[in-house]
Amino acid sequence: MAEALPFPSPIPLIDGFGRRISYLRISVTDRCDLRCRYCMAETMQFLPAARLMTIDEMTAIAEAFIARGVRRIRLTGGEPLVRRGVTDLARAIGRHLGDGLDELTLTTNGTRLASEARALAEAGVKRINVSLDSLDPDRFRHITRTGDLAKVLHGIEAAAAAGLRIKINMVALKGLNEGEIEPMLRWCAARGHDLTLIETMPLGDVEGDRTDRYLPLDGVKRALENRYTLVASPERTGGPARYFRIAELDAKIGFITPLTGNFCAGCNRVRLTAEGQLYLCLGREDRIDLRAALQEGGRAALNAALDRAMAAKPERHGFTIDAPTPAVARHMSVTGG
Ligand code: SAM
Ligand code: SF4
Numbered sequence: 001m002a003e004a005l006p007f008p009s010p011i012p013l014i015d016g017f018g019r020r021i022s023y024l025r026i027s028v029t030d031r032c033d034l035r036c037r038y039c040m041a042e043t044m045q046f047l048p049a050a051r052l053m054t055i056d057e058m059t060a061i062a063e064a065f066i067a068r069g070v071r072r073i074r075l076t077g078g079e080p081l082v083r084r085g086v087t088d089l090a091r092a093i094g095r096h097l098g099d100g101l102d103e104l105t106l107t108t109n110g111t112r113l114a115s116e117a118r119a120l121a122e123a124g125v126k127r128i129n130v131s132l133d134s135l136d137p138d139r140f141r142h143i144t145r146t147g148d149l150a151k152v153l154h155g156i157e158a159a160a161a162a163g164l165r166i167k168i169n170m171v172a173l174k175g176l177n178e179g180e181i182e183p184m185l186r187w188c189a190a191r192g193h194d195l196t197l198i199e200t201m202p203l204g205d206v207e208g209d210r211t212d213r214y215l216p217l218d219g220v221k222r223a224l225e226n227r228y229t230l231v232a233s234p235e236r237t238g239g240p241a242r243y244f245r246i247a248e249l250d251a252k253i254g255f256i257t258p259l260t261g262n263f264c265a266g267c268n269r270v271r272l273t274a275e276g277q278l279y280l281c282l283g284r285e286d287r288i289d290l291r292a293a294l295q296e297g298g299r300a301a302l303n304a305a306l307d308r309a310m311a312a313k314p315e316r317h318g319f320t321i322d323a324p325t326p327a328v329a330r331h332m333s334v335t336g337g
């Protein structure tokens with residue numbers, strides 16, 4: 001790789017709407033060992049391994065972002081823990097913690113946490129998000145098509161034992177797990193985990209109609225308010241969730257509502273795919289090929305590509321749940337949820 005011009009650049013990443021970009025998500029692989037119905041088709045085709053960036057390329061790009069003021073990085077996918085070398089990546093990025101980087105986190109389905117949690121903690125990860133849409137083994141298998149709930153619960157225990165703070169992500173699905181929202185909240189509260197509810201987003205074809213399963217979270221929140229006192233929390237974790245404390249349970253609940261409550265004005269993030277495409281919005285097609293820039297011109301070209309990216313970041317997503325086709329053709333697992 002050619003090395004040229006001074007690097008790192010001290011110039012922060014600010015987009016055309018004045019938003020400072022301080023958060024990068026890296027999808028380390030598009031592959032997954034589950035096939036959640038709202039996320040993927042059962043017959044999902046994955047990229048050939050040769051098209052994925054190497055761990056060194058991912059590290060170089062992450063470092064370029066840190067040098068431009070990105071303070072939080074999340075590893076995601078696909079399932080990040082099925083990617084070989086992901087803990088090496090975590091260690092390499094983790095070296096910047098306290099020296100530009102404030103936080104390194106991970107979103108996982110939990111199936112491999114039992115064996116990986118300790119290495120993640122040692123790399124400097126302090127918090128993880130674990131996706132868990134049901135505590136009923138049969139329903140869990142139905143939603144994930146292949147998943148074994150016991151394995152995930154075991155993984156969550158191992159992560160807690162390794163000292164990781166855990167936030168459970170639950171996609172709210174009408175007629176499927178909506179009756180489990182309150183039990184999930186109590187289960188999380190009893191273990192000291194936070195819970196975030198997510199509305200299904202129209203990303204990629206999933207061999208089914210998401211409209212049938214779409215559950216608006218404003219109604220869920222109202223139903224919870226009939227039973228509990230929800231006190232708005234000023235806390236933001238750098239993400240789009242709005243948090244509330246539930247005094248009666250000593251618990252925290254977050255709502256991610258891309259459809260009922262647009263959150264674009266405060267957007268601080270961009271997303272890197274495992275192929276090296278930087279998507280500037282989860283719900284749009286605008287992207288810049290950072291791997292090509294890195295390969296062609298090294299760090300200086302990468303830096304110039306980041307400037308082009310800032311100029312290209314769109315103002316807001318274009319999601320609506322009832323459009324005849326998904327808002328964007330690529331799946332959440334490609335861009336990194
Ligand atoms: N495999 C990991 C996991 O499931 O946590 C990380 C990747 S997954 C794409 C990240 C998050 O996106 C998960 O919490 C998942 O539930 C959520 N997700 C996937 N597809 C979605 C969709 N169409 N709408 C809303 N959330 C989605
Ligand atoms: Fe895999 Fe996560 Fe998508 Fe489920 S939500 S299929 S675990 S990438």
